[in-house]
Amino acid sequence: MPTTRGQQRNAEMEAALKLFFSSPRFAVAGASSDPAKYGHKIFAWYLQHSLPATPLNPRCSSVTILNRQHTTVPSPTALQDPPASQYSLSVITPPAVTKTLLKEAKEAGIPAVWLQPGSFDAEILEYAKANFQAAIGGDGGRGSEGWCVLVDGEEGMRLAGREGSRL
Secondary structure: OOOOOHHHHHHHHHHHHHHHHHEEEEEEEEEEEOOHHHHHHHHHHHHOOOEEEEEEEOOOEEEEEEOEEEEEEEEEEHHHHHHHHEEEEEEEEOOOHHHHHHHHHHHHHHOEEEOOOOOOHHHHHHHHHHOOOEEEEHOOOOOOOOOOOHHHHHHHHHHHHOOOOOO
């Protein structure tokens, strides 16, 4: 029985989710100490799921999340120990910032990116899909606004066989 375009897209996204969550470490671009911002909520999600995560924010040296201070790095190219190739990158930045960020992530060797709703436009999504082994973003997922770590992350962990303990 032939597959439909929707089934093919779902299979591609499942493969991308699996690859994304197979990384040993995660970086969160746009991490923030402000609990009202998604950069805070998403970094906290990684911590709550016992996933090793590093906050990226060029404007501050640390962020406070879950009552704990976390040292930030300014960009993907600053991920050096372990090297950037060991990270998947969650992006919660405005599209104008995301475009430059993705070029830096590619240069650093990051294999997989997750573009949160509001962090990209059609051109940026196309760039991500063409330049990374896995790029998650755009229409789909269980939420009404597209693929979101907060909504779809646990499914990605399951697909990767990664059962993180939830704090």
